[in-house]
Amino acid sequence: MSVTKADVVVVGLGTVGSMAAWRLAERGRQVIGLEQFPLMHPFGGFTGESRLFRTAYHEGSMYVPLLLRARELWVELEQLSHRDLLLKVGTLSVGQQGAASISNVIESVRRHDLPHTTFDAEHLRAAYPQMRVHDDEIGVLDYLGGGLRPEAAVFSALEQARSLGAQLCGNTPVRSIEERGDGVLVQTDDDTYLAEQVIVAGGAWGQKLDPRLTDLVKIYPLILTWFMPQRIQDFAPGAFPTFIRDRDGVHFFGAPALEGYSVKVSPDRSLPPVESVTSMPRTLDSAVLEKLGREAAAFFPSLHPEPVHYSVHPDAFTETKVPIIDRSDSGRVVTFAGLSGHGFKFAPVYGELAAQLTEDDAPALYDERFSVAGH
Ligand SMILES: Cc1cc2nc3c(=O)[nH]c(=O)nc-3n(C[C@H](O)[C@H](O)[C@H](O)COP(=O)(O)OP(=O)(O)OC[C@H]3O[C@@H](n4cnc5c(N)ncnc54)[C@H](O)[C@@H]3O)c2cc1C
CATH class of the missing domain: 3.50.50.60 (FAD/NAD(P)-binding domain)
Structure with a gap:
């Protein structure tokens, strides 16, 4: 041998x-x-077209130093490869005032002095009329955030x-x-x-x-969904940032229209864990898609609630x-x-x-x- x-x-x-x-x-x-x-x-x-990059971090401010170094390295890889890998369009986090995830976002920007704008509900509606915003919601625009091309x-x-x-x-x-x-x-x-x-x-x-x-880890199938808006210009990169939104246990994240006709609005874990990647579903029941469409259109009223495209991908989660x-x-x-x-x-x-x-x-x-x- x-x-x-x-x-x-x-x-x-x-x-x-x-x-x-x-x-x-x-x-x-x-x-x-x-x-x-x-x-x-x-x-x-x-795979799946885009991934969010954010430094104002829902998961906790402990990650911010790693994220700032990651951003430097993303820019270095862009320069070496002569490719746009990080779309610098900012990331908007929306959540109910006082909720844990948006509180972590605020702690991240304060503790690490990250460039950002904070919006109350009224200013969010004015800045982003694409969204239906509730009175108890606030938003934080993270200027170092954006979208990665995985x-x-x-x-x-x-x-x-x-x-x-x-x-x-x-x-x-x-x-x-x-x-x-x-x-x-x-x-x-x-x-x-x-x-x-x-x-x-x-x-x-x-x-x-x-x-x-x-x-220590479980495998979850994660769903990505794309929806058609009435006016694609409202969701073009530059007109709309990448975003993440938590409300009443419903979590969505997404990206502006990168391929020019649909908006990515995708849920957090919404399927049970699987034993192995081979036992993961690759197609979804219409009931699952209808629910996701209803929830996406409740946040973005101009979206047609039937996804124009979806895909399922695995990731391993710790508790x-x-x-x-x-x-x-x-x-x-x-x-x-x-x-x-x-x-x-x-x-x-x-x-x-x-x-x-x-x-x-x-x-x-x-x-x-x-x-x-x-x-
Ligand atoms: C749908 C979805 C959306 C997500 N959105 C975001 C987001 O917006 N922002 C964000 O930061 N993160 C996001 N994530 C999380 C992130 O994409 C994953 O955490 C990350 O890609 C996992 O990386 P990994 O290297 O662990 O696994 P992978 O990228 O899957 O790499 C593992 C590799 O190991 C190979 N491999 C496994 N076993 C063997 C073996 N025995 N021999 C040789 N090769 C082997 C596999 O084939 C594979 O190529 C998302 C994940 C998913 C699934």
């Missing part, structure tokens, strides 16, 4: 893996990346990694990862690799790669939605898991953390709450 040696093997070349390969290769590490599907496949967590972003990170010498292999499922005294043995169907270190970034397939994840980022006891295997429906915006800073965790004991932006023990 011949064994190929590498500094670092990255397992999974989706959102985190592509960025880890880029940031590791940029540090001069010899990287081999292994992806079970063709590179740039449609099955993972990184397929182009992952492609660009892989392209950078490759140009820096990384060897990237599609159609190469990893079957086992075994830590030994002299390194980590990574087994595929045809090859064996011995790496100094391994990054595990398997997304919704991660439990098969790291047994520590079994009871608290705090991601798992941790090393094995030997320090040789670094695992990313449970990005919990809000991980894309962090991708390049997670890639940077992956590289740092293979070298440093305590990277400045690492938070102990990400550890397995923290869950």
Whole structure:
């Protein structure tokens, strides 16, 4: 049996893996990346036209330093790739005054002095007549927010990694990862690799790669829906920001019309968890679509409530939605898991953390709450 040696093997070349390969290769590490599907496949967590980027953060102000660094890296990747990856249109958060998520947004902008505008209900209606706003709602426009283009972003990170010498292999499922005294043995169907270190970034397939994840993450199918407005000009990028809205337990997020005819208005988790990605539904009952259409049109009255397009994608969630980022006891295997429906915006800073965790004991932006023990 011949064994190929590498500094670092990255397992999974989706959102985190592509960025880890880029940031590791940029540090001069010899990287081999292994992806079970063709590179740039449609099955993972990184497809569906757009992802929100926001710094005024519903999930808590603890994430803001990571988000500010992520934004710098998104801009760097844009410059290197000569592509628009981050649409700098701002993100509008709308919620009921005093509710936890909008309170976290306000705490984020105050604590970190983020550029923003706060609106009461009357000013929200005047600024965004596209929305039906209730009297108890407020809005915060996060000027550093916007929309990411996930397929182009992952492609660009892989392209950078490759140009820096990384060897990237599609159609190469990893079957086992075994830590030994002299390194980590990574087994595929045809090859064996011995790496100094391994990054595990398997997304919704991660439990098969790291047994520590079994009871810590669940796989949820997430729905994306697009609706036709009466006047597309009202939702053009520039006329409307990306947005996120919570009201009475109904959570929506979305993006302006990027392809020129429909608006993305998508719900939070609205389907039960599944055992594995293969058991995930890819088509939806009309009752589910009707409910989503009613809720979207209640917020944006000019939308036709029948979605013009929808898709279903997997993501792995932890109980608290705090991601798992941790090393094995030997320090040789670094695992990313449970990005919990809000991980894309962090991708390049997670890639940077992956590289740092293979070298440093305590990277400045690492938070102990990400550890397995923290869950
Ligand atoms: C519909 C939807 C909307 C979202 N919206 C937002 C948003 O607006 N903003 C935001 O920040 N986040 C958002 N998220 C969350 C974010 O997109 C995900 O958290 C993130 O993409 C997950 O990244 P990942 O690297 O963990 O998984 P993935 O990107 O899926 O990558 C995992 C990769 O590992 C590969 N792999 C797995 N097992 C193996 C193996 N054994 N061998 C080789 N390769 C393997 C997979 O094939 C895959 O390519 C959304 C997620 C979804 C699904």
